[in-house]
Amino acid sequence: MKAFVAVACLLGVVSLGSTQFTNGRVLDPPVPALCAQRVIHERTPDGKGYFFSWRDPALKGVEEDWLSARNYCRKRCMDSISLETSNENEWIKSRLVNENVKYIWTSGRLCDFKGCERPDLQPVNVNGWFWTAVLQKLGPTNDRSQGDWSPTGGINQPQPDNREFQQGGAPENCLAVLNQFYKDGVNWHDVACHHRKPFVCEENDALLKYVRYTNPNLRV
Ligand SMILES: [Ca+2]
């Protein structure tokens, strides 16, 4: 299994503070009752459960911005999907192709907020991307053998290109998987976090452990 991550270090500096979110929005904590009732659409061979928003009758056609997608998942002891290995990446891409899904959010984000000043995260557009759900760094974006960034985008530049910001809009701080959006295959793009997309939740060990520990009588 090829790992995408060159440095599998924990981003201890990245607190769960709200500095990364605008308008005072925060990351939601898990809700034990919702964790116990979470819906699992598929499990990988290692037993980890996944939820696909478009397969849920109540969420069909529903799209969320990056933070709301994470919070839907987090209330259920999951988080938006983190694509740490090429196996998992190919697995999710085949779902998008087979089920004709245009794009999804992942937990990937640029560390460009307070707490991200650490030297190993600089320059941030190269070394500052991480999977927020598991606090794990992605490989450098200029090493094209790592990760799955698209070679092109809206202004014919390799991803991440921060296009929307370059054109006077919001910074493209969040990582989405796009399915042939620019006729460029199925691969990773940096996209402004306010865009709304379907999403995939992945069970989160830390949230499950926390809820099981604090609710010993609940089957989670
Ligand atoms: Ca994962």
Ligand SMILES: [Ca+2]
């Ligand atoms: Ca982009």
